Amino acid sequence: MEAIIKIDKLSFNYPNGHPALNEVSLGVNPGEKIALVGENGAGKSTLLLHLNGIFQGSGQVLINGLEISKNNLGQIRAWVGLVFQNPDDQLFSPTVYEDVAYGPIYQGLDKLTVREKVDQALAAVHMSAYVDRDSYHLSNGEKKRIAIATVLSMQPQILALDEPTAGLDPRARRELIELLEELPQTMLIATHDLALVEQLAPRTVLMNRGRIIADGPTDSILADQVLLETYGLS
Numbered sequence: 001m002e003a004i005i006k007i008d009k010l011s012f013n014y015p016n017g018h019p020a021l022n023e024v025s026l027g028v029n030p031g032e033k034i035a036l037v038g039e040n041g042a043g044k045s046t047l048l049l050h051l052n053g054i055f056q057g058s059g060q061v062l063i064n065g066l067e068i069s070k071n072n073l074g075q076i077r078a079w080v081g082l083v084f085q086n087p088d089d090q091l092f093s094p095t096v097y098e099d100v101a102y103g104p105i106y107q108g109l110d111k112l113t114v115r116e117k118v119d120q121a122l123a124a125v126h127m128s129a130y131v132d133r134d135s136y137h138l139s140n141g142e143k144k145r146i147a148i149a150t151v152l153s154m155q156p157q158i159l160a161l162d163e164p165t166a167g168l169d170p171r172a173r174r175e176l177i178e179l180l181e182e183l184p185q186t187m188l189i190a191t192h193d194l195a196l197v198e199q200l201a202p203r204t205v206l207m208n209r210g211r212i213i214a215d216g217p218t219d220s221i222l223a224d225q226v227l228l229e230t231y232g233l234s
Contacts, residue, residue, distance in 0.1 A: 003027040004064060004157065004186050005051065011210075012046060012057030020046040021057060022210040028186060030157070035201035035218065036190040039232040042207040044190035045085075048160040051188070052080040063158070078107070081151025081185075085163040087143035091135040096127070096146055099135050103154040121153040125179060141172025145179065152183075159185045165193045194233065198222055206231060 005028035012021040021043050028034060036044040049055040053068045053076055061068050063079050084090050093099040100121050104114040122128045125145040130138070135146060144164065151159065164180065165173045177196055180187065189201060197204055197218055204221045206214040208231050214221055221227065228234035 002065070003062075004030045005188075006060075006062040006065075007047075007050075008060040008062075010047075010050060010057055010059035010061060012050070012055055020210050021050075023059070024207075024210070024212055026205065026212065026215070028188065030186055031184070032203060033180075033187040033201045034189070035197040035204045036188060036207060037192070037194070037197060037204060037233060038207035038213075041209070043210040044207055045162050046210075047207070048082060048162055048188060048190055051158065051160050052077045052082050054082070078154055079156055080158045080160060081154060081156035083144075083147050083151055083159060083161045083164065085166055087140070087147040090147040090150055091143060093135060095131075096122070096133050096135050096138075096149075097131045099146060100131075100149045100153045103150065107154070117153045117155070118149075121149040124152050124183065125149045139172070141168050141176065144168065144172070144176055148179070157186060159183065159187045161187060161189045161191075163191055163193075164189060165191065165196055192233075194222060206233075 007024055007026040010021055010024045013019050024047060038044055046055060050057060050061050053073045056068065063076050066072055068076050091099050097118055100118045101114050104117045122131055125148050127145050127149060165176060168176060177199055180200055191197060201218055204218040205212055206221060213231060214227060225234060
C-alpha cells in the first residue's frame with residue numbers, strides 16, 4: 001500500500017533558532033488513525049503544520065506522492081484538513097453556514113454545490129440544525145464540531161487534529177471521540193489525552209524534543225510504563 005503521507009528527514013527551526021523538528025521520518029497509510037503524543041514542546045503541533053504547508057522545513061513531505069511547494073499548496077490544502085486546538089482560530093464568520101462554506105466558495109464552486117457541501121459537512125458532524133446559528137455563541141464542544149465541518153466541506157482525504165478534546169467537558173469529549181471514530185479520513189491526532197489515544201488510534205507515535213522516540217501499536221506503547229514515565233506521559 002502506497003503511503004498517503006510520507007515524511008523524510010524533516011527538520012525545522014523557529015525564527016529564533018530554536019529547533020522544533022529534528023530529522024523526523026514517518027509514513028502514513030490511507031485510512032490510518034495515528035496519535036502523536038509527547039510533552040509540550042515535543043514537536044507534535046509543528047509537525048501537523050507541515051502537512052499543509054503552513055510551515056516548510058528542510059527534508060521532504062509528500063502528500064499522495066506530491067511534494068509540498070508554493071505551486072501546489074492549493075491542492076495540498078484540499079487534501080489535508082487542519083483542525084486547530086482552539087476553534088476560535090478557525091471560526092470567524094457571522095454564521096455557521098458562512099464558516100463552513102468558506103472553503104468551497106474559495107474553490108470557486110457555484111452556490112448550489114457550495115450548499116450541498118455545507119449540508120454534507122454539517123450532517124457528518126451531526127450539526128445540521130445549527131446551519132444558521134451564530135458561531136460565537138456555541139459551546140466549546142459545538143465549536144469543535146463546526147471547526148471540523150469547515151475542513152470536511154473541502155472533502156479532505158486527511159485530517160490533522162491538534163488537541164481535539166482540549167477544554168471539553170466529559171460529555172462533549174465522549175461525543176467528539178465517537179464522531180472521530182465515524183469519520184473515514186486518514187487522521188493524525190496530536191494529543192495529551194491517552195484515553196482518546198487508546199480508544200481511537202490503533203497506532204501511536206511518541207515524540208520528544210523534535211524527534212520520534214517510538215512508533216508502534218498503541219496497546220504496546222501505552223503498556224510500557226517505563227517509556228511513558230520517561231517521556232512525561234504517566
